[in-house]
Amino acid sequence: MGSVVLSLDAELGWGFHDQESPPTDRVERARAGWKRLIDCFEEAAVPATWAIVGHLFLDDCDGEHASHPASGDWFAAERGRWRSRLDLRFGEGLIERIEGSPIAHEIGSHSFSHVVFGDADTTRTLAAAEIDASVELARERGVSLSSFVYPRNRVGHRDTLAEGGFVCYRGRAPARGLDDFAGGRPLRKLAEATIDAPPLVRPRYDEFGLVNVPASLYLFGFEGLGRSIAESVWDDPVVRAAKRGIDAAAEANGSENEVFHMWLHPNNLVTPRDVRRVRRILAYLDAQRTAGRVSVETMTEVAARTDRVR
Ligand SMILES: [Zn+2]
Ligand SMILES: [Zn+2]
Numbered sequence: 001m002g003s004v005v006l007s008l009d010a011e012l013g014w015g016f017h018d019q020e021s022p023p024t025d026r027v028e029r030a031r032a033g034w035k036r037l038i039d040c041f042e043e044a045a046v047p048a049t050w051a052i053v054g055h056l057f058l059d060d061c062d063g064e065h066a067s068h069p070a071s072g073d074w075f076a077a078e079r080g081r082w083r084s085r086l087d088l089r090f091g092e093g094l095i096e097r098i099e100g101s102p103i104a105h106e107i108g109s110h111s112f113s114h115v116v117f118g119d120a121d122t123t124r125t126l127a128a129a130e131i132d133a134s135v136e137l138a139r140e141r142g143v144s145l146s147s148f149v150y151p152r153n154r155v156g157h158r159d160t161l162a163e164g165g166f167v168c169y170r171g172r173a174p175a176r177g178l179d180d181f182a183g184g185r186p187l188r189k190l191a192e193a194t195i196d197a198p199p200l201v202r203p204r205y206d207e208f209g210l211v212n213v214p215a216s217l218y219l220f221g222f223e224g225l226g227r228s229i230a231e232s233v234w235d236d237p238v239v240r241a242a243k244r245g246i247d248a249a250a251e252a253n254g255s256e257n258e259v260f261h262m263w264l265h266p267n268n269l270v271t272p273r274d275v276r277r278v279r280r281i282l283a284y285l286d287a288q289r290t291a292g293r294v295s296v297e298t299m300t301e302v303a304a305r306t307d308r309v310r
Contacts, residue, residue, distance in 0.1 A: 002200060002252030003295040004245075004285055005213065005261045005302055006048040007108075007170055009149055010034065013088030014053040014114040015265065017077040026267040031087055033269035034094050037278065038101055044282035046289075047104050049299040051149030051170075054112035054134035056091035057141060068133070069126045070115065095141070106298035108147030109134045109166070118154025127157035131164040147299040149263075153215070158208045168211035168303035170263065173218075174199050197244040200258040203306045211303035216261040217245055219277065220268040236273075242281040250293035259302055260294075 009015065012030045016022030041048055055061070063079040082088050098105050112133040115122055138145045146167040150156070153172055161169060198217040206212050219238055234240070242262060249260040262281070269275050288294045 001292075001294060002249035002256075002258045002260065003297045003302065004249050004289075005259055005297055005299055006046065007147070007149055007215075007261065007263045007299055008037070008048055008050050009110050009151075009263065009265045010050050010056070010094075011053040011110055011114060011265065011267070012056060012091075012094075013077070013082055013085065014055060015151075015267070017082070017114065018074070025270050026265075027088065029270045030267035031094065033274075034266035035097060036269050036275055037266050038097050040275070040278050040282055041103050041105070042101060043279070044286040045103060046282050046285060046296055047106065047298055049106040049108050049147050049149075050098055051108040051110040051147060052091070052095065053110045053114055054130070054137050055089065057095065057134075057137035058090055060086075060090065065113075068113070069123070069129050070113065074113065074115075104298075106147060106300055107138070107143050107145070108149065108299065109138070109145045110149045111151050112137075114151045116151050116154045117156035118150065118152075119156070122156060124157055124160065128160045128163070131160045131166075135164045146303070147213075158206065158210060162208040162210055166210060168203070168213050168299050170261070170299065171212040171214040173215040174201065197248050198241050198260070200245070200248050200252055200260055202256065202258055203302050205306065205308055211306045213259065213261060213299050213302050215263050216259070217241060217263075219262055219264040219281070220274070236277055236280070239277055239280045239284075243284050246281075246285055246288055246294060250288055257306060259297075 013027060016027055061078070063075055063083070065075050078089055086092065098107060111117070112130040115126060115130050117127050135145055145165070148161050148166045148169040150169065155169070155171060201214040201216050203211050203213045219242065222238055245260040245262070249258065252258040269278065285296065289296055
C-alpha cells in the first residue's frame with residue numbers, strides 16, 4: 001500500500017505580483033477558493049500540506065520592506081495597483097481557518113514573497129532572507145515550518161532551506177516521456193491526462209539532508225478549450241488521471257516508499273466545475289482510504305518515514 005499526498009501553493013496575490021497582467025479570475029477568487037478548499041478537505045476528512053507565502057502571516061506592512069534584499073521594485077504592486085487590496089496582500093483570517101479546522105493539516109512555506117529561487121538572478125542572500133522571514137513569522141504564530149514548496153516549482157538554494165530547519169520540499173514531477181508527442185503541446189497535455197497514469201514518486205534524501213517529495217500531478221495543468229472539449233466527450237480527464245494515480249498508489253509495494261503527490265493552488269477553484277473536480281477526487285481518495293487501500297499523508301509525514309540510506 002502506498003500513500004497519497006496533497007500540497008497547496010497558498011499565495012493570494014503573491015503568486016502574480018510580479019506579472020504585468022495577472023489572471024484576474026484567479027486573483028479575485030483566491031480567498032473564496034481558499035475557504036472552499038478547507039470545506040472540501042473537511043467533507044472528505046483529508047489533510048493537506050498548505051505551503052503558505054510568508055507575507056500572508058503579516059497583519060500590515062509599509063510596502064517598502066527596506067531591509068529585504070530584493071531589488072527596488074519587487075514590492076511595487078503593494079505600493080501601487082494593490083495598495084488598497086489588503087485582501088490580496090495579507091492572510092486576514094485565512095491561516096486561522098486552517099488552524100481551526102478539525103482536519104490535521106500541515107502548514108508549510110511557499111517563501112516570503114514568492115521569489116523564484118531557481119532564477120539565475122536570485123542570490124543566496126535573497127533566498128536566505130526569504131527563508132528567514134518565513135520561519136520567523138511562522139514561529140511568532142507558534143508554527144514550526146518543515147515543508148517547502150518552491151515558487152513556480154523552480155528549485156534552487158536548497159542549502160538555505162536546510163539552514164532554516166526545513167525537512168522536505170516538493171521537487172519537480174518526473175518527465176513523462178511524452179515530450180516528443182506528435183500533436184504538440186495541447187495534445188500532449190491531453191495525452192498526459194488521459195492516456196498515461198500519472199507517476200508515483202519516490203521521496204529521497206538529497207545532499208543537503210532534505211527529503212525531495214516530487215510532484216506527481218498538477219490538478220489544474222490542463223485547462224482552456226482542451227478541457228472543455230475533453231469534458232464534453234469524456235469525463236473530466238483530470239479526475240480520471242487522479243483516480244488512476246490513487247489506484248497506482250493502492251497497488252504499490254509498500255516497501256518501495258512510493259507516493260502519489262497531487263498539487264494545486266486554492267486560486268484554481270474559480271468555477272463550480274473546478275470545485276466539482278476537487279470534490280470528486282477527494283471523495284474517491286476518501287473511499288480508497290476507508291477501504292484500507294491507501295493512506296493519506298502530509299509532506300512532512302512522508303519525509304519522516306523516508307529511509308536515509310536509500
Ligand atoms: Zn508588504
Ligand atoms: Zn506560487
